[in-house]
């Protein structure tokens with residue numbers, strides 16, 4: 251809307267947009283692409299400054315679309331909360347069906363991109379898509395974009411920058427095409443003055459840097475390297491003065507072509523003090539190689555990945571009086587472990603042995619998003635060194651608070 255209308259609207263509804271939300275509001279373009287960090291106030295902006303003004307008009311159809319039903323309904327309920335503050339505005343609302351009908355004859359529907367059939371049909375006047383980076387190309391091009399054609403509807407596309415899908419293309423194309431019908435905005439979480447900077451700094455310390463850059467600084471990353479190799483501390487030499495200390499050993503057992511990797515950390519100093527990597531040897535020899543490590547220490551624990559092939563080997567390790575804690579990797583646990591390792595590394599709580607093969611694997615360990623969850627991929631599909639250290643760090647005393655981890659994972 252233009253500046254004058256925006257001022258009037260803000261005054262009548264007694265709103266307090268922050269300066270960056272105001273910039274977006276004052277854009278008159280048909281499409282608005284908003285790339286912004288978590289908690290910038292994207293959903294809040296969409297509800298109060300795009301959706302409500304449209305619903306105040308006569309006979310307008312508005313959709314809010316999100317990647318899943320759960321997310322759509324979370325956003326819908328937020329919107330409902332704001333709209334409920336307007337007395338006598340709603341004549342019908344259903345949280346279950348995600349539908350609101352207003353006194354002016356306009357309607358809002360919440361939709362999930364997971365149900366394409368519900369996205370067919372009617373021409374709409376305003377389409378708001380939240381978390382666009384998690385919505386597949388086909389849904390946007392075949393279902394959502396066409397719904398705006400009948401009525402020359404407006405589009406507000408919001409996301410933090412996870413994958414490079416249609417949303418990224420729209421963002422890039424519009425950045426380079428100044429005459430287009432699209433305005434592009436790029437903001438970080440810091441731009442929301444309602445979020446304390448201290449809070450963001452605390453999150454920075456407890457999140458992998460690559461995830462922080464995406465989620466909070468809203469940077470589309472090119473490299474997708476999960477670890478920042480420059481922020482990792484490497485120790486130059488192996489030391490053998492750790493016999494009496496408590497040692498945490500992480501063991502990633504080989505499956506088919508992979509390597510088995512044994513890594514040990516000192517609980518006291520956080521230094522990596524042992525590294526062994528091998529493949530294509532018989533089971534009993536694997537046990538021997540592990541014993542070669544554990545025999546060095548009086549006080550230790552081995553965290554072993556016992557998923558799949560691991561299980562029988564774990565039994566043999568226990569029979570050999572090796573102190574073992576077996577871990578079954580679920581997707582979520584693996585994600586938490588890699589996050590934990592990354593946070594310990596960037597906060598310099600642990601140091602890695604300086605070996606090319608270790609640095610190389612960390613440098614080439616990539617993360618990418620599939621649907622809403624993060625996936626990892628190592629160099630030539632090898633992630634055994636990273637995983638053995640992730641296992642060791644799982645037992646390390648300075649673990650990240652599980653609260654912080656779970657709050658990140660339920661994005």
Ligand SMILES: Nc1ncnc2c1ncn2[C@@H]1O[C@H](COP(=O)(O)OP(=O)(O)O)[C@@H](O)[C@H]1O
Nearest residue numbers: 266267268287288289290291292293294295444
């Ligand atoms: N203009 C504003 N005035 C007051 N609070 C705001 C404003 N913009 C955002 N907020 C608050 O900031 C927080 C994050 O907003 P939200 O819209 O959920 O962020 P996002 O969707 O970007 O993650 C919420 O608590 C919201 O109420």
Ligand SMILES: [Mg+2]
Nearest residue numbers: 292293294380
């Ligand atoms: Mg949001």
